[in-house]
Amino acid sequence: MQTSEQTSQLKIAIVGKGAIGGLIASKCQSQKIPYQLLLRQTSSNKIEVEQSLPFILKIEDILGNTHTLATKVAEIGQDNNFDLVILPIKAYQISDALHSLKSTLLPNQVIVLLHNGMGTIEEVKQHFPNNPCIAGTTSYGAYKCNANYVKETGLGETHLGWVTPLRSAQSAKIKRVLASLLPPTIWHSDISLALWRKLTINGVINPLTAIHNIKNGQLAEEKYTEQISRLCGEISCIMNHLGYTDSTADLRDLVMSVIHKTANNFSSMHQDIQHNRPTEIDYINGYISKAAASLSLPATENSKLCVQIKRLETSS
């Protein structure tokens, strides 16, 4: 395959046509970065995927302006004409997507994980031990109104870092391009710390808002204070064993600041439960509980939330 390494611009592939994927596509389009969507066939894109026709995606930006994208598409696993592939999909969807990419992905192609939760880096290392890999997290907000319409609901920031580095001049170019997609972008030499902090935010806000059927801001009420502290305590203990210094108070302050900043949001897990969709609980509190068990540490509060969310998933 001819990559664009020595020639012009990087070519980007985006897996799916979801909320965050749609936002990234619109940023590629506006910055004239060559990109395509890698889709699985569904009733809403069967013709485009089968006949490689452009997929029409409308993006409403934060100012309310609508942009119509006619995006190039390919079926996931059928095309590898790109330098890096971004996976802005749910954590529990990563395994299937990696499986689809397995037969076509070349060892020099970069994998970019961009989702809530943790545990998928291990899946990438298992399936693609030689591929360069970047992991990240974003606090941008986007909502998929229907199969072809994505609304940007909040500007945020993006944290990225190499988990398996690419040792070539291409690396700086990749960093530059990714930094322009969901800015501002903070590059980390150890992305794990940023991922643990985001995991803490999602580990507290997401399950509690889903269980109590409330907006993020309602978690500032005093009746949740002790439980939030206990959850942060368990996570801080794990992080300290992994060499990070964040205390219970540091994590609680971080979570409370996001509760205040996103007071009017319904968390993604709240929305998943309300719409009878699977949640990312296994990759959030489930990951925390497993990490605790592997270090022989307690995670009673996190495990309890897993059980409660699983119950809601099966009853909805």
Ligand SMILES: NC(=O)C1=CN([C@@H]2O[C@H](COP(=O)(O)OP(=O)(O)OC[C@H]3O[C@@H](n4cnc5c(N)ncnc54)[C@H](OP(=O)(O)O)[C@@H]3O)[C@@H](O)[C@H]2O)C=CC1
């Ligand atoms: N939306 C938001 O505001 C935010 C989301 N996040 C996180 O970002 C991640 C992505 O979220 P979001 O964009 O909302 O998710 P969406 O559910 O909107 O999008 C997921 C997309 O992935 C596609 N997909 C799933 N599996 C595959 C596969 N095997 N092959 C090809 N395509 C696949 C889906 O395709 P199909 O259309 O075929 O179902 C869908 O288009 C999540 O971890 C979320 O928690 C983080 C911050 C904010």
Ligand SMILES: CC(C)(CO)C(=O)C(=O)O
């Ligand atoms: C930060 C937060 C909690 C914002 O709602 C989020 O990431 C989510 O809902 O998944």
